[in-house]
Amino acid sequence: MTRLEVRDVTVRFGGVTAVNEATIAADAGHVTALIGPNGAGKTTLFNVITGLQKPTAGRVFLDGHDITHTPTHRRARHGIARTFQRLEAFGSLTVEENIRVAADAIRSKNAKPAQVTRELIRRIGLERYAGVRADAVPTGVARLVELARALAIDPALLLLDEPSSGLSQAETAAFGELLRDLAAQGRAVLIVEHDMPLIMRVSDRIHVLDRGVLIASGTPGEVQADPAVRKAYLGEDEPPSDPNPTMAMPAVVEMDEETFVATYAGTHAAPPTRVAEPAAETETETESEPEPESEAESEAVPESEEPPPSPDGAGPRSGGWF
């Protein structure tokens, strides 16, 4: 079932056309990815979907209803939630309060915001940070806070803008599972990511934007084989030797993972994947880490030093409230 439909949306900033007649859709129960090089217009499209940016032209539909002119907060009540690429956690509130604000926002629907908050903290693995101010946690954790906050309003459509940057490899793997779980609950998940292996693994469908124009849509396999996509990402005209569009998806992922990652690292400012780091090492650091207070003291903790948020290192756990 099509939950979200963005139809022929154009956004112009003065002379710059950030999005040019783009049409994308996201289905309930599926993970849909939106990819494209820097400046392709992905974040702008998210802003249009959430109502933070008025489109110059085009319409947005949620479950078949035209919401193009609905204010942002009403769209949220209709089930749209998002995270932000440039963090928008509530810096003066603790991690727990951040989530609680959202849980309270739909108090009429669920009677126990305190319980919802607790469950989410446990599920996303934020126990260690619950009492820490959100402007004092590392970037990767702040992204998880935004994710938990978005989940607290129990969204039918979840928009994630580069949620995995700042996560370690182990965390990213767990994060991928979480995405699949969320979709399995019937939510529509629309994700913007530069981490191609992750995208190829978790998405059911991928839209590719390039300079505001939708250049391809399809399954991961189709998209990877698409010449236009290859051109946008690799700057070459013909597909590399022996692409096999009929190949089963996991195989495709295996085959093309490196190409995509390498390409990405070449053309984009921030590499999506962290330098590989033994999970065990991270674990040790978790143990030796003192109190969260001291952590907050050092202002910028490099992400790679960040312990996995969940105490058992397994990352987000499924089940629980959801």
Added chain:
Amino acid sequence: MNIFLTYTVLGFVIGASYAIAASGLVLTYATTRIFNVAHGATAMFMAFVYWELAYNQGLSDWLSVLLVVFVIAPLFGALLERWVIRRVADAGVGVTLVVTCAVLVGLIGAAEKIWPPGVHSVTMFFAGHGVRIGKVHVSGNDLLTIGLAVAAGAVLFAFLTFTRTGVAMRAAVDDKELLALHGGRPHLMAALAWAMGSALAALAGILLVSARPSDLNYISLTLLVVNSYAAAMAGRLTSLPRTFIGALVLGLLNAYASGYLWTGTAWTGFREAIPAIFLLLMLLLMPQAPLRVGRLSGVAGVRTPEPRRIAIASAALVLAVVIGNAVLSTVNVNRMALGLCFAILALSLVPLTGFSGYVSLAQFSFFGVGALTVAKTHSSAPTALLLGALLAAVAGILVALPSLRLQGLYLALSTIAFAQIMDSMVFQNPSLGGFGGSLRTKRLDLFGYRFTSDKAYALLAAAVFCVIGILVIGLRKGRYGRILIALRDSPAACATLGLNPRLARVAVFAGSAAIAGLGGGLYAGLQNQVGSTNFQFFNSLPLLLIVVCAGVTSVSGALLGGMLLMALNSYPSTQAYLFLILAIAAVGLGKQPNGIMGWLFDLRDHPVAGRLGFGSAGLARSIAASAAGAGTGSGTRSVGKSPVAVGDNAEAEA
């Protein structure tokens, strides 16, 4: 026709001086993005310096003008930028407004010290000379004003458009690093802009006093230049040509209003409100700014105290008042009660400014609504107090509703406009006492007990303060308080969670106004009489300054702020010290947004000082520890390391 021409010329003259003042404001804002609330006060102060040189020291008029406009004022502006503005340049709108507010209050204080109230009259330039246009006589002074405005506008425009320095100055605001990279010197540009801005303020001030010699007065001149805010807003604080057009339109409106609106009393108020209404209109016509996205920065926040500490602190305050009642003289007991009424007023800023980050300069208007309600109802029933709070809440909603789209500075300016309109159209209304008049009030009668003695009244005010303080802390701890802070941190994220930012803003304005109104009602009862001058817009400036410096994020900061405001009013001899403390605290706001209380809380958390019991709550904590039997230890709370301390209301009196 003649009358029309006369008023048109008058309009041009008024407009010309507004234009000069407003262009200075625009210049500093466009270059440094700091809105100088003290612009009018600079004009006033420099006009006094001119008077000193020309009439006291006996220099020639022209030499004095040249000295003030080209030497003293620019020097003042540049030094102000260097020592004060630069330190807070990157802090938020709230801090920069408060700091320039501090400059304003300081300049007025200094002027009153240096030139004690008396007759400071100035004669017109070219007195006795003039030209005739048709049958209308235009004085030489008027011609000079218009001529200088045109010249100043032309020179400024050419400077900013055609010279390297001027272009660099405009670039400074957009990207300091980029400018520095290209060999520009952003700091120099900022200092230059402030120097020129203050020179223009000085010129406007001198022209204004020479046109109307009765105007060499601390406050009226400072406020006259408030009119130039309106003109500057017509140019959206950045465009000089539009500012000049705005100034001209405003000048003409003023002139025609005084010529053609019949002089009934109601219309007098309306006429005086024209600049404020104009300002409000300009603000409402601003295009909507999109919600800013992309910032993860908390504001130094408040850590709320536990219930037990609140109880102890409340008991300590009541105890302190009891002791004060026993040892203080009658007049000082009255002042203590006054300080507590002001503390309630200060408390109204805690949810509004401390939690939500909205800067309001209309708090004394809400205070006045509460006070006048008590006065007009001639009632001693508590319902009069409550009615006052209710009406103040309505006023709060009236402020919030039209300005829903406005953020930061523009919202603050809209509260200034509202307060000015309230001043001239409501408080000075003859049925409410009129200008300089007053109304008698009755004291509260609660369940048959009448609070006739000041001692009883001080206890009443302390009790009310505690109750509201507890409510404010409860607010902060609860759902609604979290929403307010979330809205301040990221309105965009709040909207995506389904929170309606407008509703929350209207509600917090209403609640804050209600607290101020309640304080005003208590104040009215305490004073036995109230008059319009008690609630002038102008009073809200030192209020904001003092409360923010004392600590607008905590209840104890509000108590300290109320007491300081009372001291400023009641003990003129201490003013100099108070100003010094406030000036230091104001400049320190860039580092410690929680003000003086923030420094004290930090001191308490300091390993050594804290153990010695320094810091405001050190005493309360040791009491708490012994009272509870078990020491609460130094680590009672385990909130992560926030850069800030605590907002609790533990205080050892104030």
